[in-house]
Amino acid sequence: MSTGKTAVVTGAGSGIGRASAKALAAQGYRVLAIDVDSAGADEAVRAVHEAGGQAAAAACDVRDPEAFGAALDDARRRWSAPPALLANVAGIGVAASLTETSPDDWDRVLAVNLTALFHTCRAVLPPMVEAGSGVIVNVASVSGLVGVRDRAAYCASKAGVIGLTRSIAVDYAHLGIRANAICPGTVASEWIGKILADSPDPAATRARMEARQLDGRMGTPEEVASGIAFLAGDGARFVNGSAFVMDGGMTAI
Numbered sequence: 515m516s517t518g519k520t521a522v523v524t525g526a527g528s529g530i531g532r533a534s535a536k537a538l539a540a541q542g543y544r545v546l547a548i549d550v551d552s553a554g555a556d557e558a559v560r561a562v563h564e565a566g567g568q569a570a571a572a573a574c575d576v577r578d579p580e581a582f583g584a585a586l587d588d589a590r591r592r593w594s595a596p597p598a599l600l601a602n603v604a605g606i607g608v609a610a611s612l613t614e615t616s617p618d619d620w621d622r623v624l625a626v627n628l629t630a631l632f633h634t635c636r637a638v639l640p641p642m643v644e645a646g647s648g649v650i651v652n653v654a655s656v657s658g659l660v661g662v663r664d665r666a667a668y669c670a671s672k673a674g675v676i677g678l679t680r681s682i683a684v685d686y687a688h689l690g691i692r693a694n695a696i697c698p699g700t701v702a703s704e705w706i707g708k709i710l711a712d713s714p715d716p717a718a719t720r721a722r723m724e725a726r727q728l729d730g731r732m733g734t735p736e737e738v739a740s741g742i743a744f745l746a747g748d749g750a751r752f753v754n755g756s757a758f759v760m761d762g763g764m765t766a767i
């Protein structure tokens with residue numbers, strides 16, 4: 515059943531983003547599925563439609579505020595409603611310590627993982643303020659809470675996401691807006707699949723990644739999507755400015 519509300523999901527073309535598009539559509543949101551990979555965004559929309567939900571795709575690089583704004587405008591024209599929910603899921607990583615990280619890689623990771631969120635949140639907040647309600651869920655990572663080996667730019671970007679999210683919560687709570695970060699541990703998405711495939715010993719790398727979680731397995735994109743759907747919903751109306759950890763206990767030790 516449609517809620518009549520629009521959810522904007524970035525990174526919807528794969529992994530956690532695609533699972534989130536499906537979970538939010540199942541909750542009755544009309545989903546604007548944004549991804550730089552247009553085939554991935556189309557695939558997410560197909561999956562939502564197959565399940566009886568409503569969605570539209572937008573091929574858009576989240577680093578481009580004009581393209582993001584145009585996608586929002588299209589969705590608003592299509593569904594006659596401003597975004598009620600923004601889930602910033604798109605992200606990239608570079609495997610390198612600080613001295614191994616090139617300035618270009620640093621800029622690229624910070625641009626996609628952090629600066630893009632500045633722009634997307636900046637685009638949705640005015641209509642949310644006007645509506646007197648809205649929810650933002652930013653996908654950070656446990657890497658924003660603890661140091662992870664060879665992930666200098668990634669850790670910095672995700673710590674920045676948590677800080678940005680808290681500042682939004684503090685500044686906009688009185689206007690009816692909630693903003694939370696979600697911090698997944700290792701999740702078996704296409705991204706991790708590529709890391710495993712590219713590693714010299716995929717079985718050993720997988721075993722190492724699985725062992726980081728207390729129950730000895732990776733999370734699934736659907737599990738993180740259920741966390742995003744929870745933070746989006748009324749059941750989480752007392753959750754604001756949090757760094758919501760979903761990591762199978764990875765950071766409990």
Ligand SMILES: NC(=O)c1ccc[n+]([C@@H]2O[C@H](COP(=O)([O-])OP(=O)(O)OC[C@H]3O[C@@H](n4cnc5c(N)ncnc54)[C@H](O)[C@@H]3O)[C@@H](O)[C@H]2O)c1
Nearest residue numbers: 525527528529530550575576604605655698700701703705
């Ligand atoms: N998989 C994990 O273990 C894990 C753990 C913690 C946090 N995360 C975070 O979860 C999010 C999703 O990761 P995933 O594992 O599903 O990865 P994924 O690679 O499967 O999906 C990421 C999606 O983001 C899109 N994307 C990348 N750059 C973009 C850009 N500039 N503009 C628009 N879209 C872009 C990609 O095309 C892809 O569809 C990321 O922010 C990641 O940092 C993942």
